[in-house]
Amino acid sequence: MQTHELVAHAAHPPLSIRRVEARILSMTDAWMRVRWRIDGPDKLVIPPFAGRGRADELWQTTCFELFIMPKDGTPAYSEFNMSPSERWAAYDFDDYRDGMRQRDFSREPDCVMRSGQSIAIFDAALPRVQLPGPPCAIGLCAVLEETGGVKSYWALTHTKDQPDFHDPACFTAGLARTRAA
Template sequence: MQTHELAYHAAHPPLAIRRVEARVLSLTDAWMRVRWRIDGPDKLVVPSFAGKGRADNLWQTTCFELFMMPKDGTPGYSEFNLSPSERWAAYDFADYRDGMSQREFAREPDCTMRTGQSIAIFDASLPRSQMPEAPCAIGLAAVLEEEGGVKSYWALNHPKAEPDFHDPACFAACLARTRAA
């Protein structure tokens, strides 16, 4: 599957991070595996381990986000927030930032973070049965906090003066329907 280079929002530049890439690693009937790679993570703030569990406001520190909008002509979409702490959140929206409800998850996502001197890797596996059906437009994004509270906002596109991962223009990648593996 294709690797997507994310861009930081011009109003919120990073401190030391040089590059962020994201990609869907695999999509089967059981799991969707997504990876974010960060170049230059030496000042990255990684949330402490908290154990699996649903939590709101994960975007207030380092957090990785996936948005999915089925290509059925409706304006609804889903948002998945994934933290290195292993906390997560999942929401459905009826329209752009409207009609938010919690998306039910019977099985929690698996999240792992590996940080080295020059790169950091965040992997997430989400249960397919609890996610929108492909084909979908998708948005891959990250909020990355660095030392001193510096936050940068990374996405496929930034069409507005302030970061807004919910903007449909940010759903710039496509997830095609695949055969079971």
């Protein structure tokens, strides 16, 4: 699967983070595995372990996000937020920021953060049965907090004066309909 370089929003530059990449590692009948790689994480704030469970407002600190919009002609999409704390959230929207509701998730995602001086890796595995199916457009994003409360907002692209991961123009990657491995 393709690696995507994310771009920091110009209005919110990072302190020491030099590069962020995201990629879908694999898609099987059971799991979708996604990885974010951060170069220069020495000032990265990693939320403390909180245990698995649903939580809102994860974007207030370091958080990794995935948006999925089925290519079925409707503006509906889903948002998945995952934190190094192991907390997560899943929402469905009827249209751009409209009709928000929690997405049912009977099996929790698996999230793992590994961090060193030069790179950090965040891996998430989401249960495939609970995700919209391909073909679809996707957005890969991250909110990265660094020391002093500095937040940078990373996405495939930014089209507005302020960060807006919900903007359909940010859903520039895609998932094709393929046979699962």
